């Protein structure tokens with residue numbers, strides 16, 4: 001193998017598993033250390049910079065970082081990265097000093113943003129400090145998109161949404177909210193001569209279910225996302241006593257938990273697949289079950305039963321999973337008699353679709369055969385060069401953090417586009433690597449490894465929580481729990497940096513390493529090399545760090561997989577051939593740093 | 598000095614031995630030696646050897662004297678018995694312990710100062726008595742703990758860190774062990790665990806006095822040009838006569854060795870040693886020719902390493918003295934006080 005090129009920013013970035021997995025590349029360990037240090041404002045600011053909605057995401061993020069977290073590979077569970085973010089937001093104090101100045105002298109460029117969800121808000125957040133004039137359109141009367149209209153208040157209090165949306169709107173974004181803000185023709189909008197248009201209109205349509213009885217019993221069968229927004233906006237405040245929720249995704253979980261708070265006493269979730277394959281996150285399923293909601297699986301709805309126009313229940317066919325030779329799963333009927341589950345209301349949460357009735361097909365924006373616009377995944381540019389897409393409208397329904405990441409990328413493109421530059425040329429990230437050595441055995445970070453298991457976030461008493469749909473269920477970590485949970489972080493951004501010419505091959509680092517990461521051996525091809533290291537290195541996703549220039553001609557191999565970043569290798573090295581250096585990567589955002597001129 | 602405790606977390610796919618332990622279970626507390634000390638690598642090799650042999654930690658006794666080397670038993674086998682004796686007196690304490698309880702595995706850990714200077718007499722008698730033990734000298738050529746004075750194993754003409762040249766002749770503990778009748782003699786290097794670990798395993802399985810001289814650089818006081826115990830010097834002058842692949846059970850001799858280059862040695866307990874010859878004319882069963890070979894190569898400036906001598910059916914102190922078969926602490930009143938008749942007969946025999 002060739003020696004590792006640590007000057008490539010991706011190498012050490014990948015070692016910070018959480019940051020690498022985060023679509024917005026939030027510097028996770030950096031903010032967790034600040035929380036442990038009780039510097040909540042600073043921790044909030046780091047988050048705000050990367051992911052724009054620390055308070056919202058600290059409660060609702062899909063957290064792709066957590067399955068990636070190294071802690072989950074060395075013990076049972078990852079660090080509670082997401083809920084620590086909430087701690088920063090809850091305790092941040094006055095944040096005005098962190099906010100960028102907005103130029104009073106504008107740069108003369110006018111940008112239209114369609115939709116006021118997280119994607120558009122991110123574009124505005126990135127462009128306003130650069131002097132752009134941003135105009136945001138939304139048919140709803142307040143900004144926030146689905147964060148406001150869909151995510152139930154018991155998970156995300158409206159005050160939190162208000163605060164984080166307002167920070168952006170207060171930068172001077174011109175808003176056209178309310179019925180008049182709905183854009184019913186992109187053609188007419190384009191005719192107004194904007195320098196660029198960003199489409200962040202989301203994936204607003206809930207998938208229908210076409211089985212017998214749908215029409216007849218329609219009064220008590222509701223499309224999940226429509227029902228949830230009616231609940232959010234106060235148009236619906238009760239539901240029948242017995243409720244069936246069809247579907248196994250996160251929307252289904254929000255539907256069933258909302259039902260429990262609006263009069264639903266017997267709420268049941270029914271899914272076609274097995275429990276394990278449900279789309280909902282593990283923690284959402286857990287939360288639903290905690291609220292006394294059973295989840296029935298392997299049942300396919302075949303008919304809504306009704307009596308003189310009134311829904312009486314749902315008939316289900318029992319299925320089982322069978323796998324064909326290619327390993328694909330098919331659900332096949334078991335042949336057992338159908339089961340009937342009686343109910344008063346049904347919520348259909350079986351998926352979400354994009355729909356662009358307001359975009360004319362003859363204005364130069366190409367769509368694919370699934371009705372999705374053709375969008376460049378790096379630049380977010382549509383086939384019409386001054387139109388950009390982001391969030392759920394770009395590639396179908398995802399989540400808030402992806403919408404934010406798209407927003408950042410689109411903002412860079414819009415800024416370059418408005419300056420006549422090639423949007424395909426993307427800026428390199430800003431990287432710093434700084435030694436953390438303070439003394440022979442002292443480091444500027446806490447290198448002692450906590451043995452604690454993941455702390456549960458305290459919940460409000462169930463009886464109280466179910467009384468009012470606006471009562472937040474999670475109480476959040478208090479100071480003490482936040483500190484203890486923060487201490488579980490392994491500081492993966494404090495990198496082990498190897499300098500071969502200094503090494504005397506004394507083996508001290510090999511002997512001390514608690515995780516058997518380090519081996520001195522003869523070089524070889526990667527697959528073969530992996531078989532003869534101090535401990536099995538079977539995860540090819542995790543890099544081997546190769547160092548050369550050793551006197552014996554051997555190489556140093558470090559398997560990055562389960563390194564605790566405890567720094568013991570560097571403490572035991574007599575020559576300083578190992579150092580612990582903080583790697584800070586800042587993904588460059590829109591602004592002069594990304595422009596070539 | 599490291600202030601944090603070594604994290605309890607370990608590699609999730611760490612192999613376990615027959616007792617279900619990982620090598621981490623054979624560790625001691627974190628070393629307080631200088632970072633990079635060769636002695637720490639020897640501790641790691643002992644840990645690895647005991648792990649691979651699936652030894653129950655509570656059946657091992659580790660004994661040492663004074664010195665950085667003699668401090669190391671704290672850093673391995675944290676669940677085993679330990680005794681840190683007076684400077685140079687480890688051999689006597691070990692002999693006594695072995696006489697009292699012959700069932701334990703004895704690991705004597707010492708330094709070149711501890712064994713070749715103040716403890717030379719103790720070393721000699723312990724070896725010549727054939728005490729069943731593994732006697733390891735962590736040989737750095739200096740008194741590390743007292744800041745780097747030449748020890749008795751420092752080569753004549755080698756220089757100290759500040760430039761002083763050693764004018765005294767060195768003591769070669771390997772040559773002495775051979776002369777004094779040790780039945781297993783080896784030399785190795787702390788920087789070569791592939792060689793050292795099998796040598797320790799075979800020494801543990803060996804019945805009788807097993808002696809291993811491990812050259813172990815003192816990074817603080819004896820790792821400079823002019824030293825003959827530095828990492829660079831030993832790597833440049835290391836001449837291994839053979840490579841020991843320790844095997845517990847007899848298995849087929851691997852075919853890809855040239856004929857005559859592999860030798861299998863059976864130990865008293867039936868375990869097998871497979872020895873790959875590197876110096877074809879070297880015979881590890883011949884005490885006298887081994888001594889000659891060693892002295893010739895040494896004179897040529899080489900550091901000869903490997904399994905230098907082994908005598909499989911040698912016997913040990915308990916055999917020579919015909920002692921009672923069981924540890925003294927298991928003897929009951931009947932065995933210890935056999936009654937007035939026996940005492941009378943015994944006394945009569947001496948009149």
Ligand SMILES: Cc1cc2nc3c(=O)[nH]c(=O)nc-3n(C[C@H](O)[C@H](O)[C@H](O)COP(=O)(O)OP(=O)(O)OC[C@H]3O[C@@H](n4cnc5c(N)ncnc54)[C@H](O)[C@@H]3O)c2cc1C
Nearest residue numbers: 115117118119138139145146183201202391392398399400
């Ligand atoms: C029930 C439910 C729960 C969810 N829970 C989570 C969660 O916990 N965590 C998470 O990360 N994600 C969650 N999501 C997904 C998340 O809400 C979306 O992925 C995210 O909001 C998408 O952001 P966006 O900016 O693309 O658009 P959206 O948030 O969908 O906002 C689009 C906005 O555009 C407006 N709009 C649409 N068309 C027009 C038009 N023609 N003119 C003017 N305005 C228009 C809409 O009114 C809307 O306000 C959930 C989704 C649902 C349905």
Ligand SMILES: Cc1ncc(C[n+]2csc(CCOP(=O)(O)OP(=O)(O)O)c2C)c(N)n1
Nearest residue numbers: 664665666684708709710711739740741742
């Ligand atoms: C009776 C006695 N004399 C002298 C000393 C001082 N002393 C402590 S360690 C040591 C030398 C140790 O040398 P060595 O055995 O080679 O150990 P190293 O530190 O080199 O590993 C000496 C002379 C002592 N502790 N006790």
Ligand code: SF4
Nearest residue numbers: 513563564566567569
């Ligand atoms: S920081 Fe060094 S000693 Fe600690 S686990 Fe990583 S490689 Fe091993």
Ligand code: SF4
Nearest residue numbers: 503504506507509573
């Ligand atoms: S501790 Fe330092 S000098 Fe020793 S082998 Fe490791 S990197 Fe090399």
Ligand code: SF4
Nearest residue numbers: 631634665741815816
């Ligand atoms: S002084 Fe020498 S022998 Fe003692 S711990 Fe330091 S390096 Fe090792």
Ligand SMILES: [Mg+2]
Nearest residue numbers: 708709737739
């Ligand atoms: Mg010494």
